[in-house]
Amino acid sequence: MSASLEVDPTADPTADPTAGAPVDSPDAPFTTPLVVKLLVAATFVVILNETTMINALPRLMADFSIDARTSQWVNTVFMLTMASVIPLTGWFLQRVTTRTAFTVAMATFCVGTLLGMLAPTYAVLLVARAVQGAGTAVMMPLLMTTVMTVVPVAHRGRVMGNMMMAISVAPALGPTVSGLLLELGSWRLIFGAILPLALLMGLVGRTLIENIGEAKAGPVSWLSVILAGAGFAGLVYGLSDFGAGSLAKPLGFTIAGVVLVAAFVVYQIVLQGRGTPLLDLRTLKIRTYAVAVLLMCAAFMAFFGAMVLLPLYLQDYRGLSTLETGLLVMPGGLAMGLLGPRVGRVFDRVGTRPLVIPGAVGLVVALVTLASVIDLSTPYWQIVLLHVALMSCLACVFTPVFTLGLGALPPELYSHGSSLLGTLQQVAGAAGMALLIAILQSRATHLVETGSSAASAFVGGLDWALLTGAAFAVVVLAMSLLLPARTTAGPGGHGH
Incomplete structure (x- = not known):
């Protein structure tokens, strides 16, 4: 079994390579393989870094004498690098061993982190963030591919739920962790705190991770x-x-x-x-995977949009500090992460629809309710409650759809499927943020021109942006009705 699996170009990707194989029971004893535990821990560290710089922008503006728009590049360049590198990882993961892929990813990330900590100029800091992004881009598909390869189909929901816990909690903790570190000193402390964690995970993983199968030589x-x-x-x-x-x-x-x-x-x-x-697009011929990709893109457009809208509102119009903002949105991220393993276990037993359809309905309701109650004096407990509800509903969507979509692929397409999914998530996240912010600004500008105050106009624009997020959630609901209950034929079953 391998994260580095050979692709047979003549194979029919919709065929079931394990037809007739016995399907494990979710009740059977199962221990998560060590390689998966190590990859989840390492992925948590690198994803934590993705959101830590959000709070540091005012410090960067002061230290490097740059404006707010230029400072945003410290986050933009990370996303651009992820979007550029992830499409290459499907090819890369099939041509190197698991240990080599892990070592390259963590070494690249550590080099970027060290360079960021020591960066003498803003240009060097941007290069450091790009290097970090390149290392992170390899880790996500590596983790997903390995899980799909070494975990029996009956237990994938549980393991994917644990993986989603790391992926969800890390971005939620990022602003809070960086807020605490910025209270103690320079923005360089953010890199300084992550570097030893990344080095430790890299050294432990390099020592303990076993190669899963053989690499395949081939041109690029x-x-x-x-x-x-x-x-x-x-x-x-x-x-x-x-x-x-x-x-x-x-x-x-x-x-x-x-x-x-x-x-x-x-x-x-x-x-x-x-x-x-370089990226095998036969994955999109498999209906269940294609529907899962469309659903995840719509969900990420709503997810990323909400992630950027609430901090803008809390800091710019409610006067909260970055640390207070991080603490206020942290319960939602923690709820999403802690629900991941439980949702995964339920998925292993009951399949997709009993989780994803109610989750999508809840997503629509949470966003519409948030748009209707939010103003300049909304009690913080209401915002926290609705944010927790929103993140909980996303947990009911993400874990089952990730597991079902990738599980519909034959093993030789796992690495390509996870790479394509990761790439499209980056594009969907950027599109969601761009569209929701553009709608917010356009509506706010119109309201100012008609006599509203800047603060009231912002809230009016925020309402429209959140309702647009609810429209994305309606797409999630529509796509969820097209999903099968589960991947019916075990690993590689196409789930029609």
Whole structure:
């Protein structure tokens, strides 16, 4: 079994390679493999880093004499690198051993973290964040591919739930951790605190992780690398730049990104005929996986939008500090993370629909309710309660859909499926943030022009943005009705 599995270009990806194999019972004894535990712990460390710099922007502006827009690049460049590198990981994971992939990812992340801690200029800090993003981009597909490879189908929900706990809790804790560190000293402390954790995880993992199967030698298509890197980076940058002023630049980058991504897709179809695609798009021929991808993209558009809207409201219009904001939104992230394993266990027993459909309904209700109650004097307990409800509903969606979608693929496509899912999540997250902020700003500007105060206009724009998030949740609900109850044929079953 392998995270580095060979792709047979003549194989039918919708065929069930394990037809007739006995299906394990969720009640059977099962211990999570050590390799999965180590990868989850390491992934927690690298994802924690993704949101830690949000609170540090005012310090960066003062230390490097930059404006607010320039300071945002410390987060944007991380997302751009993730979007550029993740498409390459499907090819990479099939051509190196598990231990090598882990070592490369953690070493890259540690180098970026050290460079960030010592950065003498803002340009160097941006390079450091890009290096960190490259290491993080490898860890996520590596973890997902390994889980799908070594965990029996009857227990995947539980293990994927534990994985989602790390993925959910880490971003929620990031602003709180950085807020505490910034109370103690410089923004460099953020890198200084993460570096020893990353080094420890890297050394322990390098020692204890076993290789899962054999690597497959093969050439890399450098044209594919260029098209994927430039296309997805251009698309994410263009989407994230909407609402910043003139439409010309973001529209130009978005159109260029779409054209390059389209060229990448066409070229992958050509390479598939030769058996050497960088990202195998046969995954999208499998209906359950394709529906799961669309559902996750809609969910991430709502998720990322809510993540950026609430802090804006709490800090700019309710006067909370970054630490107070982090503490206020932390219960939602913790609820989402702690529910992950429990949702996973329920999924192993009852399948997808009893979790995802109510979760999607709850998502719509939570966002509509939040839009209806939020104003300049909404009690904080109401905001916390609705945020916890929102994150809890997302937990009921994410774990089952991740597990079902990837489980619908044959094993030789696990790495490509997890890479494609990760890439599209980055694009959907950027698109969600861009669209919701653009709607907020447009509505707020209109209200100011009609005589509203700036604060009241912001709340009016926030209402419209949250209702747009609810519209994404309606798409999640519609897609959830198209999902099967479970992957019916075990590993590789296509779940029709």
